[in-house]
Amino acid sequence: MNNLLWIALGGGLGAMARYGLSGILPSTLIPYSIFGINISGSFLIGIVMTLAMEYGWLGERGRLFIAVGVLGGYTTFSTYMLGVHQLLTQGAPLAGIGYALGSLILGMAACWAGVIGTRILVQARLNAAGNTDVEEIDTTEGES
Structure with a gap:
């Protein structure tokens, strides 16, 4: 500890x-x-x-x-x-190069996935609420 x-x-x-x-x-x-x-x-x-x-x-x-x-x-x-x-x-030069490039490529892909996934989820929430403006999303839903 x-x-x-x-x-x-x-x-x-x-x-x-x-x-x-x-x-x-x-x-x-x-x-x-x-x-x-x-x-x-x-x-x-x-x-x-x-x-x-x-x-x-x-x-x-x-x-x-x-x-x-x-x-x-x-x-x-x-x-x-x-x-x-x-x-x-x-x-292990091939492993080093593979690790370097793989981390770079997968890191960029993960970033893109986060951006696109977030956009999809926000748009779905807007559509479900009948809103078209991000500021109109009710973020207090489910809070007591």
């Missing part, structure tokens, strides 16, 4: 850091703030895991707090990049 507490504390800090940094650059077609967060998270997990695994620094709780907690809350992209790096450098 102690390890979960360290991960949760780190995750909260990482999520707050991501939130705080996500609005630094103006919102454009390309989300530069998020891009920077993802790239910096990848850089940081490379540092943390090298220090932890190759040099024995940080200890288990420190690694869990920083790598799993803080960087996990900051971005899951860092863990994804670490996995790709490990596959590529441990003699």
Whole structure:
């Protein structure tokens, strides 16, 4: 249970850091703030895991707090990049490339599915209520 507490504390800090940094650059077609967060998270997990695994620094709780907690809350992209790096450098280049491309393609597909699925569900609710405007949906239905 102690390890979960360290991960949760780190995750909260990482999520707050991501939130705080996500609005630094103006919102454009390309989300530069998020891009920077993802790239910096990848850089940081490379540092943390090298220090932890190759040099024995940080200890288990420190690694869990920083790598799993803080960087996990900051971005899951860092863990994804670490996995790709490990596959590529441990003699599994095809698996590394497959993992990288598969994650990218399936991640985009999941995002599209979420967008389209949400649109379908909202439109169905509008149609059932006889409304045509999203603001007119009764979101209190079923609450007491």
